[in-house]
Amino acid sequence: MRILILDIYPKKPYRISKDNNGGYGSSNRYGSNMVGKAINWFIKKNVDWPPLSSVHVLGILRSKGHEVFYKRELPDFLDKYDLFVIPSSIVCHESEINLIKKLKSLNKKIAVIGPFASSNPDLYIKEGAFVIKGEPEMFFFNEDINLKKIQNLKGVIDNFALSPLDDLPLPAWDIIYKNYPTMFSLLKNKQKMIPLLATRGCPYSCRFYCTYPLQQGIKVRQRNPSLILNEMKHWQSTLGVNFFIFRDPVFSINKKHTLELCETLINSNQKFQFVIETHLNNLDIELVKKLKAAGMVMVKVGVESAMKDVKKDANRFSIDEDDTFNKIKEIESLDIHVTTMFILGYPKDTIETCKATIEYAKQINSIVTQFTVFTPYPGTPAFNGYKEKILTNKYEDFTMYDLIFRHNNLSKEDIEKLKNEAYQKCYLNPKWIKKYIKARSSLPH
Ligand code: SF4
Structure with a gap:
C-alpha cells in the first residue's frame, strides 16, 4: 500500500509543536512584548519534529513492505495514496478537521492517531475518519493492514496488544530528514x-x-x-x-x-x-x-x-x-x-x-x-x-x-x-x- 502521513499545522509567527506536551502539542507563544516576540522568533527557528509515535508508525509500515511518505502540506495527485494517516493534536485541531473534510469529500480513507484523538475520538469520527486509540505503533506493528482491511476500519480501533518497546523497528527519521533537514537543528546550524x-x-x-x-x-x-x-x-x-x-x-x-x-x-x-x-x-x-x-x-x-x-x-x-x-x-x-x-x-x-x-x-x-x-x-x-x-x-x-x-x-x-x-x-x-x-x-x- 502507499501510505501518507499528513502532518498539518496552521501558519503562525511562533512554533507549533505536536510532539510537545505529551502529544497534545503546544503553540510556543512566549509573549507579546519585545522579549516574548524575540523568543517566539528564536524558538520558531529551533528543532521542530513531528510526534515521535508517527515516525515510529512510518518505520513500522516501511518494515512491512508498504511505500510510506511524510508531508506537512497537502500534495497534488492524492489518488496515488491508499491511506492517509493524520497525527492529531489539540493545537492544530481545527486545521486537522478541515483537512479530513477535504479528504473525505474525495472519498479517501483516513486514520487519525495520537493522544488527543485517543481521548476525544468523536471529534474526528463524526467527520469520517477512523481513530486508532492508544499507541498507534502497537496497532500497525500487530496488524497486517491491506487494501481490503482498511475499507472495513471505522469508528474507534481499540484493544490491540501492547508489544514490548524493544520489538519495534526504528522510527523512520531518515524519511523526514531527507525532505525536511532544517527540522533537526537550531537556527539551521550544522x-x-x-x-x-x-x-x-x-x-x-x-x-x-x-x-x-x-x-x-x-x-x-x-x-x-x-x-x-x-x-x-x-x-x-x-x-x-x-x-x-x-x-x-x-x-x-x-x-x-x-x-x-x-x-x-x-x-x-x-x-x-x-x-x-x-x-x-x-x-x-x-x-x-x-x-x-x-x-x-x-x-x-x-x-x-x-x-x-x-x-x-x-x-x-x-x-x-x-x-x-x-x-x-x-x-x-x-x-x-x-x-x-x-x-x-x-x-x-x-x-x-x-x-x-x-x-x-x-x-x-x-x-x-x-x-x-x-x-x-x-x-x-x-x-x-x-x-x-x-x-x-x-x-x-x-x-x-x-x-x-x-x-x-x-x-x-x-x-x-x-x-x-x-x-x-x-x-x-x-x-x-x-x-x-x-x-x-x-x-x-
Ligand atoms: S505526570 Fe506529567 S508532569 Fe507529572 S511527572 Fe509525569 S510527565 Fe511530569
Missing part, C-alpha cells in the same frame, strides 16, 4: 539533533492535569540499553547525528535502568551528547555524574511553582523548594546545563503567587527558563472540573501559553502581563546574561 526514547509511562500524581500518561500509560516500560545505543550508532552512521534528545516523560524514573544505560554508553566509547527531561526527585548527584560521563549535557526539570500549597492543590508531586534550588545548583556545578519549567495560573494562583514564582525562577537563574500556563485538557481528570469554565470554543486556542478558563483570581490579561514579565525578568537579568555569555560555546547549538 549540529543536528534526533529525539529518541529510553522509557515510556509516568505514574506520578500530576497526571491529574498532565497529558503524558494519556497515551503512554502509568506503567513505566523501558528499552534495552544496548538497543538504545544501537539506535544512536545507527543515526550517527546514516545521518551523521551525534546529539540526541530523550523524549521520555521522566527519563531517570527507573534508576537501575538509567545506570545500565549510562554504563552501556560509557563502555561504548562513543562521544554522544544528549539532553534529558526528568523529575528532580529522580536525580541524585552520583547519578548526574554518571549521566555526565555518558554524555548528558543538559537536563530539563519541572519546578512548576514557588508555592507549596499551589502545587499541592493541583496534585503536583514535588520536592521542597530549598532542595530544588540546591539540587539545581549542584547539577550546574558539574557543568551540566539546566532548563527549568514553571507554570503560571494554577487554580490556586494569584497575581502575588505568580510574582513569587517569577522571582524564584529569577533566583534560580537557569540557562533556560520556561513559563507555560496551567491548562485543563479535555481527556485529563482535571478537565471535569472546568468544562463549564472554558473561555474558548476553538481547540487551537489551548496553546499551553494562554489562559483558556475562567480563573477565580486571574484574567487572561493578567496572565499575559505575568508571562511577559516572567520572560523579561529572567532573560534581561544581568546575572543571566553573564551566565549565557560564559556558557554559550558549550550550549547545544
Whole structure:
C-alpha cells in the first residue's frame, strides 16, 4: 500500500509543536512584548519534529513492505495514496478537521492517531475518519493492514496488544530528514539533533492535569540499553547525528535502568551528547555524574511553582523548594546545563503567587527558563472540573501559553502581563546574561 502521513499545522509567527506536551502539542507563544516576540522568533527557528509515535508508525509500515511518505502540506495527485494517516493534536485541531473534510469529500480513507484523538475520538469520527486509540505503533506493528482491511476500519480501533518497546523497528527519521533537514537543528546550524526514547509511562500524581500518561500509560516500560545505543550508532552512521534528545516523560524514573544505560554508553566509547527531561526527585548527584560521563549535557526539570500549597492543590508531586534550588545548583556545578519549567495560573494562583514564582525562577537563574500556563485538557481528570469554565470554543486556542478558563483570581490579561514579565525578568537579568555569555560555546547549538 502507499501510505501518507499528513502532518498539518496552521501558519503562525511562533512554533507549533505536536510532539510537545505529551502529544497534545503546544503553540510556543512566549509573549507579546519585545522579549516574548524575540523568543517566539528564536524558538520558531529551533528543532521542530513531528510526534515521535508517527515516525515510529512510518518505520513500522516501511518494515512491512508498504511505500510510506511524510508531508506537512497537502500534495497534488492524492489518488496515488491508499491511506492517509493524520497525527492529531489539540493545537492544530481545527486545521486537522478541515483537512479530513477535504479528504473525505474525495472519498479517501483516513486514520487519525495520537493522544488527543485517543481521548476525544468523536471529534474526528463524526467527520469520517477512523481513530486508532492508544499507541498507534502497537496497532500497525500487530496488524497486517491491506487494501481490503482498511475499507472495513471505522469508528474507534481499540484493544490491540501492547508489544514490548524493544520489538519495534526504528522510527523512520531518515524519511523526514531527507525532505525536511532544517527540522533537526537550531537556527539551521550544522549540529543536528534526533529525539529518541529510553522509557515510556509516568505514574506520578500530576497526571491529574498532565497529558503524558494519556497515551503512554502509568506503567513505566523501558528499552534495552544496548538497543538504545544501537539506535544512536545507527543515526550517527546514516545521518551523521551525534546529539540526541530523550523524549521520555521522566527519563531517570527507573534508576537501575538509567545506570545500565549510562554504563552501556560509557563502555561504548562513543562521544554522544544528549539532553534529558526528568523529575528532580529522580536525580541524585552520583547519578548526574554518571549521566555526565555518558554524555548528558543538559537536563530539563519541572519546578512548576514557588508555592507549596499551589502545587499541592493541583496534585503536583514535588520536592521542597530549598532542595530544588540546591539540587539545581549542584547539577550546574558539574557543568551540566539546566532548563527549568514553571507554570503560571494554577487554580490556586494569584497575581502575588505568580510574582513569587517569577522571582524564584529569577533566583534560580537557569540557562533556560520556561513559563507555560496551567491548562485543563479535555481527556485529563482535571478537565471535569472546568468544562463549564472554558473561555474558548476553538481547540487551537489551548496553546499551553494562554489562559483558556475562567480563573477565580486571574484574567487572561493578567496572565499575559505575568508571562511577559516572567520572560523579561529572567532573560534581561544581568546575572543571566553573564551566565549565557560564559556558557554559550558549550550550549547545544
Ligand atoms: S511527572 Fe507529572 S508532569 Fe511530569 S510527565 Fe509525569 S505526570 Fe506529567
